Amino acid sequence: xxxxxxxxxxxxxxxxxxxxxxxxxxxxxxxxxxxxxxxxxxxxxxxxxxxxxxxxxxxxxxxxxxxxxxxxxxxxxxxxxxxxxxxxxxxxxxxxxxxxxxxxxxxxxxxxxxxxxxxxxxxxxxxxxxxxxxxxxxxxxxxxxxxxxxxxxxxxxxxxxxxxxxxxxxxxxxxxxxxxxxxxxxxxxxxxxxxxxxxxxxxxxxxxxxxxxxxxxxxxxxxxxxxxxxxxxxxxxxxxxxxxxxxxxxxxxxxxxxxxxxxxxxxxxxxxxxxxxxxxxxxxxxxxxxxxxxxxxxxxxxxxxxxxxxxxxxxxxxxxxxxxxxxxxxxxxxxxxxxxxxxxxxxxxxxxxxxxxxxxxxxxxxxxxxxxxxxxxxxxxxxxxxxxxxxxxxx
Numbered sequence: 001x002x003x004x005x006x007x008x009x010x011x012x013x014x015x016x017x018x019x020x021x022x023x024x025x026x027x028x029x030x031x032x033x034x035x036x037x038x039x040x041x042x043x044x045x046x047x048x049x050x051x052x053x054x055x056x057x058x059x060x061x062x063x064x065x066x067x068x069x070x071x072x073x074x075x076x077x078x079x080x081x082x083x084x085x086x087x088x089x090x091x092x093x094x095x096x097x098x099x100x101x102x103x104x105x106x107x108x109x110x111x112x113x114x115x116x117x118x119x120x121x122x123x124x125x126x127x128x129x130x131x132x133x134x135x136x137x138x139x140x141x142x143x144x145x146x147x148x149x150x151x152x153x154x155x156x157x158x159x160x161x162x163x164x165x166x167x168x169x170x171x172x173x174x175x176x177x178x179x180x181x182x183x184x185x186x187x188x189x190x191x192x193x194x195x196x197x198x199x200x201x202x203x204x205x206x207x208x209x210x211x212x213x214x215x216x217x218x219x220x221x222x223x224x225x226x227x228x229x230x231x232x233x234x235x236x237x238x239x240x241x242x243x244x245x246x247x248x249x250x251x252x253x254x255x256x257x258x259x260x261x262x263x264x265x266x267x268x269x270x271x272x273x274x275x276x277x278x279x280x281x282x283x284x285x286x287x288x289x290x291x292x293x294x295x296x297x298x299x300x301x302x303x304x305x306x307x308x309x310x311x312x313x314x315x316x317x318x319x320x321x322x323x324x325x326x327x328x329x330x331x332x333x334x335x336x337x338x339x340x341x342x343x344x345x346x347x348x349x350x351x352x353x354x355x356x357x358x359x360x361x362x363x364x365x366x367x368x369x370x371x372x373x374x375x376x377x378x379x380x381x382x383x384x385x386x387x388x389x390x391x392x393x394x395x
Contacts, residue, residue: 003355003356004030004031004356004357004358004359005030005031005353005356005358006027006030006031006032007031007032009027009031009032009033009091009092009184010032010033010035010089010090010091010092011024011027011028011032011033011034011035011090011091011092011093011094012035012037012083012086012087012090012092012093012094013034013035013036013037013067013094014037014093014094014095014096014097014102014107015036015043015094015095015096015124016038016043016044016045016096016097017043017044017045017048017096017169018045018059018063018140018166018169018170018173019096019124019168019169019170019172019173019176019200020094020095020096020124020173020176021036021043021045021063021064022063022169022170022173023094023122023124023172023173023174023176023177023180024036024067024094025063025064025065025066025067026173026177026349026351026358027092027094027177027180028065028066028067028361028362029065029066029349029358029359029360030356030358031356031358031359032091032092033068034066034067034068035067035068035069035070035086035090035370035374036064036067036068036069036070036365037070037072037074037083037086038069038070038071038072038367038368039071039072039073039074040071040072040073040368040392040394040395042071042367043060043064045057045059045060045063046060046367048060053338053340053341053342053344054340054341054342055340056338056340056341056364060364061338061341061344061346061364062346062347064364064365065336065346065360065362065363065364066359066360066361066362067362067364067365068362068365068369068370068373068374069365069366069367069368069369069370069371070368070370070371070374070375070394071367071368071371071394071395072371072393072394073392073393073394074105074107075105076393078388078391078393079393079394080105080106080107082375082378082388082393082394083105083107084107084111084115085378086374086378087107087112087115087116087119088115088116089116089378090116090119091118091119091120091184092119092120092121092122092180092184093112093119093120093121093122094122094124094176094180095107095122095123095124096123096124096125098125098126098135098137099123099125099128099129099134099135100135102123109121109123109195113193116193117192117193118187118191118192118193119193120180120183120184120187120193120194120196121193121194121195121196122176122179122180122183122195122196122197122198123195123196123197123198124172124173124176124198124199124200125197125198125199125200126138126142126143126199126200126201127199127200127201128197128199128201128202129197129199133201138200140166140167140168140169140200141162143168143200143201143204144162144163144167144168144204145160145162146201147168147201147204147205147208148205148208149163149167149204149207149208150162150163151221151222151224152208152211152222152223152224152225153224154224154226155224155226156223156224156225156226158224160224161224167204167207168200168201168203168204169200171200171203171204171206171207172198172199172200172203174203175198175202175203175206176196176198179196179197179198180196182196183196210231211230214230227246228282229248232248232249232250232275232279233249233275233278233279233282233285233286234247234249234257234278234282234285234286234289235247235248235249236286237315238289238290238293239290239293239294240293240294240296240297240298240301241294241295241296241297241298242297242298243297243298243314243315244298244314244315245293245298245301245302245312245313245314245315246312246313246314246315247305247310247311247312248310248311248312249310249311250275250311251274251275253308253309253310253311254267254272254275254278255267256308256309256310257305257308257310259308260304260305260307260308260310261289261292261293261304262292263288263292266285266288271284271285272285298314299314302314330348330350330352331348331352332347332348332350333345333346333347333348334346334347334348334360336360336363337363338363338364339363339366340366344363344364367395368394368395371385371389371394371395372385375388375394
């Protein structure tokens with residue numbers, strides 16, 4: 001029997017949209033029992049986007065597997081009391097409301113600790129729980145702008161550019177996981193829970209650590225370089241006869257790169273004799289290479305360059321990516337049945353543990369699908385559950 005990393009750990013999930021739900025989904029992948037507490041209208045993500053499978057949002061489905069759903073009116077006294085009862089038997093609470101919301105609901109960290117001193121209480125927010133921007137609303141694009149990452153993304157003469165994926169949400173989720181698992185380890189040593197705070201802004205600043213390091217060293221604004229590396233040359237995208245290719249040439253691979261492109265004379269050219277010199281003379285080098293790369297297909301160039309031990313690769317679209325054998329080898333495309341959407345393909349979990357692998361157990365839940373089950377486990381009788389349904393405390 002395969003043991004799951006977090007089997008026996010209970011997670012109370014007050015999250016919505018992307019960052020919080022992805023964090024709790026990964027906890028569920030690792031074996032934790034996750035109960036998603038939704039308002040009676042459901043997580044906002046259930047209604048967002050333009051892609052739906054049998055009226056189920058593809059975005060919602062992508063970040064909510066391995067969870068149970070209880071739809072609960074937290075504004076009601078009875079709804080709040082149900083939440084507190086769930087908290088008493090939980091190990092982890094995760095929320096990503098705007099700061100102050102959990103205070104208004106009577107479910108803040110202080111209240112949680114009084115009910116359960118061992119609780120690990122994780123708050124994910126846009127800007128942080130304190131500070132001048134604390135109360136400002138935000139979304140991924142806003143955080144990308146504030147964080148500075150848009151200022152370094154895009155072509156040199158073009159406007160700042162948003163990264164295509166919601167990276168502030170995804171980085172925020174991953175740092176929240178890091179904090180939660182660290183706190184869980186500390187609790188195993190001390191018996192005490194603690195609060196974990198993660199801001200999406202901080203997460204994207206951390207993601208820019210190497211670029212920030214160069215900025216701190218020279219106090220100079222980093223430029224937008226498009227697909228060109230700020231640290232090596234040639235290390236960028238080139239157009240080929242039929243598509244594009246990414247190339248990254250290190251100091252040791254420069255001679256082999258020149259031979260693969262039939263440019264042996266460049267090896268002895270002092271203008272290009274080191275990475276520093278190649279970067280200084282990039283304006284002279286790149287036009288030569290651009291002309292050569294146009295003469296063959298991407299596939300042909302990859303064969304030539306890999307034979308010369310040069311790091312390179314194609315630029316896949318999603319059709320190509322999700323047909324790539326390595327992606328399937330890594331189990332990064334998984335499939336499960338959903339009660340409404342049918343066969344559901346999802347991205348896998350990138351963390352592979354040899355003794356306690358992640359697992360697919362529950363499809364993304366329907367709204368309130370497990371309300372009665374969760375209440376029964378808390379000790380509510382069928383009569384009490386029916387009364388709560390009638391009075392719209394639950395759904």
